[in-house]
Amino acid sequence: MAALLEMRGIVKCFGAVRANDGIDLDAQAGEIVGLLGENGSGKSTLMKLLFGMMPPDAGGIVFRGRELSDHNPRMAAEAGIAMIHQHFTLVEAMTVAENIMLGWQDAGWRLKRREIADRIRETSRRLGLELDPSARVGDLSLGRRQRIEILKAVLRDAELLILDEPTSNLAPPEVAELLAILRHLRAEGKGIIFITHKLPEVLDVCDRVVVLRAGRVAGFAPVAGADRATLARMMVGRDVPAPQNLSGSGTGATRLSVSGLGGAGIGPMDLTLSGGEILGLAGVDGNGQLELAETLAGLRAATGGSVMLDGRDITHASVSARMTAGLAYIPADRSSTALVRGMTIAANLMLRDSARPPYARRGWLTKRATQTRAAALMQGFDIRAPSPAVPAGRLSGGNQQKIVIARELDRNPGLLIAHQPTWGLDPGATHFVMERMLALRAAGAAVLYISSELEEVLAISDRVAVLAGGAIAGIMPRGGVDMAQLGLWMSGRAA
Numbered sequence: 001m002a003a004l005l006e007m008r009g010i011v012k013c014f015g016a017v018r019a020n021d022g023i024d025l026d027a028q029a030g031e032i033v034g035l036l037g038e039n040g041s042g043k044s045t046l047m048k049l050l051f052g053m054m055p056p057d058a059g060g061i062v063f064r065g066r067e068l069s070d071h072n073p074r075m076a077a078e079a080g081i082a083m084i085h086q087h088f089t090l091v092e093a094m095t096v097a098e099n100i101m102l103g104w105q106d107a108g109w110r111l112k113r114r115e116i117a118d119r120i121r122e123t124s125r126r127l128g129l130e131l132d133p134s135a136r137v138g139d140l141s142l143g144r145r146q147r148i149e150i151l152k153a154v155l156r157d158a159e160l161l162i163l164d165e166p167t168s169n170l171a172p173p174e175v176a177e178l179l180a181i182l183r184h185l186r187a188e189g190k191g192i193i194f195i196t197h198k199l200p201e202v203l204d205v206c207d208r209v210v211v212l213r214a215g216r217v218a219g220f221a222p223v224a225g226a227d228r229a230t231l232a233r234m235m236v237g238r239d240v241p242a243p244q245n246l247s248g249s250g251t252g253a254t255r256l257s258v259s260g261l262g263g264a265g266i267g268p269m270d271l272t273l274s275g276g277e278i279l280g281l282a283g284v285d286g287n288g289q290l291e292l293a294e295t296l297a298g299l300r301a302a303t304g305g306s307v308m309l310d311g312r313d314i315t316h317a318s319v320s321a322r323m324t325a326g327l328a329y330i331p332a333d334r335s336s337t338a339l340v341r342g343m344t345i346a347a348n349l350m351l352r353d354s355a356r357p358p359y360a361r362r363g364w365l366t367k368r369a370t371q372t373r374a375a376a377l378m379q380g381f382d383i384r385a386p387s388p389a390v391p392a393g394r395l396s397g398g399n400q401q402k403i404v405i406a407r408e409l410d411r412n413p414g415l416l417i418a419h420q421p422t423w424g425l426d427p428g429a430t431h432f433v434m435e436r437m438l439a440l441r442a443a444g445a446a447v448l449y450i451s452s453e454l455e456e457v458l459a460i461s462d463r464v465a466v467l468a469g470g471a472i473a474g475i476m477p478r479g480g481v482d483m484a485q486l487g488l489w490m491s492g493r494a495a
């Protein structure tokens, strides 16, 4: 049987960077191909070329037996390829059905509202999308919005769906639902290219993996018989050990003391964190994680209670006063809140030090000091880019995240608030970041590690707390973790 998709010898360079360096990739109808690779290995670039978002420098694409060249996204969609973007192109004030209709007129479709609603209901039931045509998009979770994009693709008869890290912003139940939807799509004969760094997802749903490294195919294998260690080794080219969480005394003086803290979506809440301690905050996303992190970082106002850092009251302190007091913050949504995409890597790395000697003198950044520090951080954190002078927005997603992590960790903070710090990072980078958090702990810092990845929280924390409904449902020491109890807390059923 001819392949649904054949990409041959694909090359794409950005200046001196060979983002794709002669890549071959096939996909069949009715199969899920996992496209894996380290941060910056060329996955997104390859998919952008396939979808016609930019032209390759060399190579050929054959889709359903026809050569696809000089195409743009519209032509790719007409040929039967759909790209499910991470940032959705939906109008929030409109209903699901209205959003589906947008663009249909262009495609020459003339359907009555009722017929459209019927089609949506039928397809939604068949694929397990659980979408109500009359629901307002603004009221729907991220997972549901993503499903509207999948629905759009299916209703337009897409034969190949590209999903680039589709699970990174989803809560665990929604991840499981998405994987079930992918299985339905496969059963209907669709081809799927699935990019993810989460190896359990790959093992769960993919038929085959193709692994990229530095713009080339480093390996491919059927998923049957593979395990996490094999996949991680194929991606990184070496074994990725589990982080060693050894000492973890937590016996230092209290660094963070939160009492009766309230704000929009959270509280009142009490929390203490000692130096030399990592407190893992588990829980299903959307239960006040963002609100708590932003209130502690000074981006949202507290409406009650107090926050003390090293004995100083910072409840109403500005963001910069908190930073000066020793607080560092890695937000979950790094690309829009913590990075200035148009600014260089060096400038982004220096954002917090732009007024401090030796990096700044009389209000001006000193070029040599900043370049030297930026180059050192790029090396230390394995930020892959041609030079510190490249705009941050040109880096791969994972490398952009490493800029923020490097900047915040390098300041040797007394208190680090890390919200989903490993989102978008490959296994090697994830391991590295966890090791750095442990080093920070060993140096006496307090770390609040907020993550919906329970496995990570359990691996790194000295105590595990659960946030549910904007409140701390309970806290237990790492040694005595009771999974059943954790589950109850996470589901919001206190027991």
Ligand SMILES: Nc1ncnc2c1ncn2[C@@H]1O[C@H](COP(=O)(O)OP(=O)(O)OP(=O)(O)O)[C@@H](O)[C@H]1O
Binding pocket: 014, 017, 018, 019, 037, 038, 039, 040, 041, 042, 043, 044, 045, 046, 384, 385, 394, 395, 396, 397, 398, 399, 424
């Ligand atoms: N528009 C661009 N201009 C310059 N360089 C780019 C551009 N887009 C990508 N690159 C470079 O191409 C390389 C591959 O990037 P790509 O985004 O394809 O990686 P990726 O495998 O998707 O990574 P990640 O897992 O971090 O998302 C990187 O070195 C990146 O910096």
